[in-house]
Amino acid sequence: LLERPSAKYDIVDVDAHYLENVRDFAEYLEEPDRTTFRNWSGEYHLPVPSGVYNDTHLGGRIKRTAEKMGANFGGITAPEHVKETMEWLGIDAIVLIPTYMLTLGVLSDRDRAVAICKAFVDYMLDGRSDAEKGIYFPIVVPLQDPEAGAKLIDEYADRPEVCAVMANAGTFQPPLGSVTYNPIYEAAQRHGLPVICHAGNLGPDFSQFQRGFQSFLENHALDLVFCNEVQVTSVILEGVFERYPNLQFIFQESGVAYIPALMHRLDTEYMRRRTDAPVLKRLPSDYVREHLYFATQPFETSLKPKHAEYLFDMLGGPDRLMYASDWPHWDWDHPDVISELPFLTEDGKQKILGGNARKILRMHSPVAAEVAR
Amino acid sequence: VSSNGNTAASRYTEVEVGRIDEIAPGGRKLVHFGDIAIGVFNIDGDFYAIENTCPHQGGPLCEGDLFRHLDAEVTEDKRIRKFFRSEHHDIIACPWHGYEFDIKTGRCLVNPIYSTQPYPTRVEAGAIYVSVPNALAPAST
Secondary structure: OOOOOOOOOEEEEEEEEEEOOHHHHHHHOOOOHHHHHHOOOOOOOOOHHHHHHOOOOOHHHHOHHHHHHHHOOOOOOOOHHHHHHHHHHHHOOOEEOOOHHHHHHHHHOOHHHHHHHHHHHHHHHHOEEEEOOOOOEEEOOOOHHHHHHHHHHHHHHOOOOEEEEEEOOOEEEEEEEHHHHHHHHHHHHHHOOOOOOOOOOOOOOOOOOOOOOOOOEEEHHHHHHHHHHHHHHHHHHOOOOOOOOOOOOEEEEEOOHHHHHHHHHHHHHHHHOOHOOOOOOHHHHHHHHHHHHEEEOOOEEEOOOOHHHHHHHHHHHHHEEEOOOOOOOOOOOOOOHHHOOOOHHHHHHHHHHHHHHHHOOOOOOOHHHHOOO | OOOOOOOOOOOOEEEEEEEHHOOOOOOEEEEEOOOEEEEEEEEEEEEEEOOOOOOOEEEEEEEEEEEEEOOOOOEEOOOOEEEOOOOOOOOOOOOOOEEEEEEOOOOOOOOOHHOOEEOEEEEEOOOOEEEHHHHHHHOOO
């Protein structure tokens, strides 16, 4: 049997999914929203990605997440499941990312977006997170109203359970590099919080580029990388890091193979068209290596080790990567996918499995005792 | 190879893992050899054995469910026709991520580099024998 990585490393999972119960949300809203949402006649408070109409768990072939979570595949639904998840994956600290709110960017209703984002913080603070036990969550900001987003950050940034700010990669427009979002970035930088950008699986019925795809496979393979390619391109080429030089971004759930391809694409185009982005003082890839982090899941296990080694080198090495499980979604990763990579040093493995996350996300809980140096 | 035959020429030892009436068609039994577990499956009366560790991310492969082999072909009029290749449920899907394996050959349906090596089985006088590497076999008495 493999030696479980939890025995050797301090492991931080930067992306596990809490399935926020939108019905419970009502109780965390202020009036009159509380009454409005409590009596909501529709099924959902947020747009639902068409991806959910597919069978993500392959007709019963993927069983483990259901065994651990009951019948619910969408996310962790109860505080006790967080503890079980951490124990079984051997995780020392976990970042709970919401599930329904991944589609928040599709919502046009500004006031509803603001209300839901505030309620989500109170909902997570009410027994669903615990900094002492290493259970954190990000403040999800309403991109629909950046001033309100900044206010939300100011109000809650000091709570120890808050480890980051989160902006969704789903189809919200304009993309995240826009100066429109300055209030959010200014607040995040002021409080020393990184910005998490999680891929949004909106599905072939939502996305203009994927309309007509016939399978979940087609849609998911492209959707969850394309949305982050859009946001990386935007935040770098529109000069977010010239405006906010201390800001860090963490891009989640697009794997790692796309990163070097995008870095070279951006560098080559920039070198031909510098006058389109005169605010940049360095090559786009230099900003990637200084300001961007990438969650590894779903790690491309099809890579041969020698190719993975080159790929890691091209994107800036282990310093740029953070392990994520995406538990309990169908394409989740065990920490083995990192700890078993033959070309990484022990130091490199520890950085990816937890060290980088501890450095960039704001976490107070102790590093696993066995590996604390 | 004779039962428990452990000659210098053989790197494998046959070990009795149970009686045929213990494992109904479609059923399985997990047998432990030290740190290794092997699943023994009854596929319509024939017995097959594979290791309980998925080559993908180390999941408990033999705890997966069995399925018929879903396949597809391009028809003469250039459409795609889906069909079940196998009559029996002889494909196991790892419960962790759904990677599929042919129980009879150990072949991983999506990528042969993830295939698992099946252990030969034999039935004699109602007993099921699995050939395991000598190092895994219980010490002979």
